[in-house]
Amino acid sequence: MKTNYSQYLLWPVGKIYELITNCRTQLYKCKIMPSTTLPCHVVSVGNLTLGGTGKTPYTIYLAKLYLSQNKRVGILSRGYKRQGKNPLDIVETNKDPILAAKIYGDEPYLIATNVPQAVVIVSADRYRAGQFAIGKYQTDVLILDDGYQHLRLNRNENILLIDYNSDFTQAKLFPQGRLRESFKNINRATQIIITKIPIDYREDTLTQLINFLKQYNSCAIISKTRLIIKNFYYQNKLLEVNNFKPTQKTLAFSGIANGNNFINTLKSLNINLVHQMKFSDHHWYNQNDLDQLIKEVNTYQAEVLVTTTKDYLKIPKSFPLYDKLYAIEIDLEFFE
Numbered sequence: 001m002k003t004n005y006s007q008y009l010l011w012p013v014g015k016i017y018e019l020i021t022n023c024r025t026q027l028y029k030c031k032i033m034p035s036t037t038l039p040c041h042v043v044s045v046g047n048l049t050l051g052g053t054g055k056t057p058y059t060i061y062l063a064k065l066y067l068s069q070n071k072r073v074g075i076l077s078r079g080y081k082r083q084g085k086n087p088l089d090i091v092e093t094n095k096d097p098i099l100a101a102k103i104y105g106d107e108p109y110l111i112a113t114n115v116p117q118a119v120v121i122v123s124a125d126r127y128r129a130g131q132f133a134i135g136k137y138q139t140d141v142l143i144l145d146d147g148y149q150h151l152r153l154n155r156n157e158n159i160l161l162i163d164y165n166s167d168f169t170q171a172k173l174f175p176q177g178r179l180r181e182s183f184k185n186i187n188r189a190t191q192i193i194i195t196k197i198p199i200d201y202r203e204d205t206l207t208q209l210i211n212f213l214k215q216y217n218s219c220a221i222i223s224k225t226r227l228i229i230k231n232f233y234y235q236n237k238l239l240e241v242n243n244f245k246p247t248q249k250t251l252a253f254s255g256i257a258n259g260n261n262f263i264n265t266l267k268s269l270n271i272n273l274v275h276q277m278k279f280s281d282h283h284w285y286n287q288n289d290l291d292q293l294i295k296e297v298n299t300y301q302a303e304v305l306v307t308t309t310k311d312y313l314k315i316p317k318s319f320p321l322y323d324k325l326y327a328i329e330i331d332l333e334f335f336e
Helices: 005-029 055-068 097-104 106-114 126-137 183-188 203-216 259-267 287-300
Strands: 041-047 073-077 119-122 141-145 157-163 191-195 221-234 237-240 250-254 273-278 304-308 325-335
Touching (some): 126 141, 221 259, 250 287, 273 287
16 A cells, blocks of 8 residues: 555644644634624625535525525625735626636636625725725625635624535545644534535435534534536526536536536436546636647547536637537525
8 A cells, every 4th residue: 555655744734734723713712813893794604624615606595595685785705816906806797707707716706797786895804895895885794705714804694514525534634634624613603504415415424424513513503405507508698407418428627626516416417428627726727728628529529518607707708619618507405
């Protein structure tokens, strides 16, 4: 058996990281490091891991829920990997999609296009962004996108997303693994949403996960959700699922944190997948990537390409196979 020496080398780094994150949390808890409060209802949506739990679909779902209650909704994001230099930006959806995704970040732009009635603001300073949203847009509700670790800002609700498919018995803290903080900090959540539960899930696996979560937080409400394909996008227009031919030879590609969940979602429609390509999370497609896609399509004689909506907006319309490109629109479904 091959020994993974890197894990041994990273172990002390992980312990230092754990010490720092635990000390930081305790300093905020004891109010030695102060947290600020905004004069409206604040809801944080976040996770314990480095991406891949479905924060964006849930943030969109939550924003639509509050809008249906006639609330004025603002969404605050740090704009991860955005290239815009302004300390605060209001996400505008009337720009070229690729340019806008680069300026604001791909996820804030995707949220803004899905919830145009809400104001989406990107800024590293969430308190300042919240003040701006309240002052200019009179927001009733502010949603902190990826806000679980943003302890500088108080919140009324602290929603933690947990991926059903994550094996927490093997989970390790960064940089050895994908955990952003230790399990004991699950106790900060007011609600826990288990995401990405497959149709054919195992009841015993789900029960074990729920019991694991209750060890650290017995008070939080725990809800179960799955991702479903609501529609397809084709040529920037909605296409009903029934109008997509699953027998077509399909090449799937994505640049998200957990590409396996994307593939499993496609398989739930019995799509004829002939090949799949995975890129890094928040990947920007250059000419070499596009040429590689064309090459793989020819190799596997794929008739269509399918990707995520986050990746779709980063593919230029000049791409030679754009007329074969589809994207899936994901929706969230709660169940008992």
